[in-house]
Amino acid sequence: MPKEGVSIQVIRRLPRYYRYLSELEAQGVEKISSTKLASVMSSTASQIRQDLNCFGGFGQQGYGYSVAGLREEIGKILGLDRPHNTILIGAGNLGRAIATHLNFEQLGFKLTAIFEKDDKLIGTTLRDITVLPDEAIEQYMKENKIDTAILTMPKEAVEKLIDKLYDCGIRSYWNFSHYDIAKKYEDVVVENVHLSDSLMTLCYMMNQP
Numbered sequence: 001m002p003k004e005g006v007s008i009q010v011i012r013r014l015p016r017y018y019r020y021l022s023e024l025e026a027q028g029v030e031k032i033s034s035t036k037l038a039s040v041m042s043s044t045a046s047q048i049r050q051d052l053n054c055f056g057g058f059g060q061q062g063y064g065y066s067v068a069g070l071r072e073e074i075g076k077i078l079g080l081d082r083p084h085n086t087i088l089i090g091a092g093n094l095g096r097a098i099a100t101h102l103n104f105e106q107l108g109f110k111l112t113a114i115f116e117k118d119d120k121l122i123g124t125t126l127r128d129i130t131v132l133p134d135e136a137i138e139q140y141m142k143e144n145k146i147d148t149a150i151l152t153m154p155k156e157a158v159e160k161l162i163d164k165l166y167d168c169g170i171r172s173y174w175n176f177s178h179y180d181i182a183k184k185y186e187d188v189v190v191e192n193v194h195l196s197d198s199l200m201t202l203c204y205m206m207n208q209p
Contacts, residue, residue, distance in 0.1 A: 017074050025068050029067050030067055031063060033045075034059065080106070081108075086111050087115065087137075087148075089134060094176060096126060112144060113129065114126055115140075116133070137161075138164065138168060141168035146169075147171075151173055159179050162181055172189040173188060
C-alpha cells in the first residue's frame with residue numbers, strides 16, 4: 001500500500017524517476033534542476049516537485065537535485081535497499097524470460113527458487129537455479145523465508161495454487177495471470193500485469209487520428 005496521504009499515481013511514477021536518474025548518473029551528471037529533469041522525462045517541473053514533496057522534498061533552492069542523492073533516496077522509498085526473497089512459479093516462456101533477463105537484485109528482490117509442474121521443465125536451470133516441481137513449494141517455504149511470489153501461470157493454475165501459497169505465508173504477488181488474488185484475500189499486496197491490456201491500449205492509440 002502507498003504511504004498514507006500519497007496517491008498510488010505518485011507511487012507509480014517513482015520507478016520512472018529512479019530509472020531516469022540512474023541513466024543520468026551513468027552519464028556523469030551530478031546535479032539537475034526540476035526543469036531539466038522534467039525536460040528529460042517529458043514531464044513538468046511542478047509535477048516533479050509535487051511528487052517529491054510528498055516525501056519531504058530533496059532539492060536545494062538555487063542548486064537543484066543531487067542526481068546520485070535523489071536516486072538513492074527514491075530507491076529507499078521504493079524499498080530497493082531491502083532485498084525481498086522471491087520465488088517464481090511457472091517456468092514456461094514468460095517465466096523463463098523474466099528469470100533470465102530481469103536484474104532482480106537492482107530492483108529490490110532476490111530470486112531464490114523457481115517452480116514448475118511440467119515434467120519437461122523440472123530439473124532444467126535458469127539463472128543457475130534448478131527448476132523444482134511445484135509439489136515442493138510447501139517444504140521449501142518451511143525451510144526458507146519468502147516474501148513474494150511471481151506468478152507466470154494461467155489463471156486456472158493460479159486459482160488452484162493460491163490457497164497453498166497464502167497458507168504458506170506469502171502476502172505479496174507479482175501476478176501475470178488474470179486471476180484476481182486481492183478479491184479473495186484482502187490482506188495481500190498484488191501488482192497485476194496484464195500484457196494483453198497493454199497491447200490493446202497501444203492498438204487504441206495507433207488507431208486515433
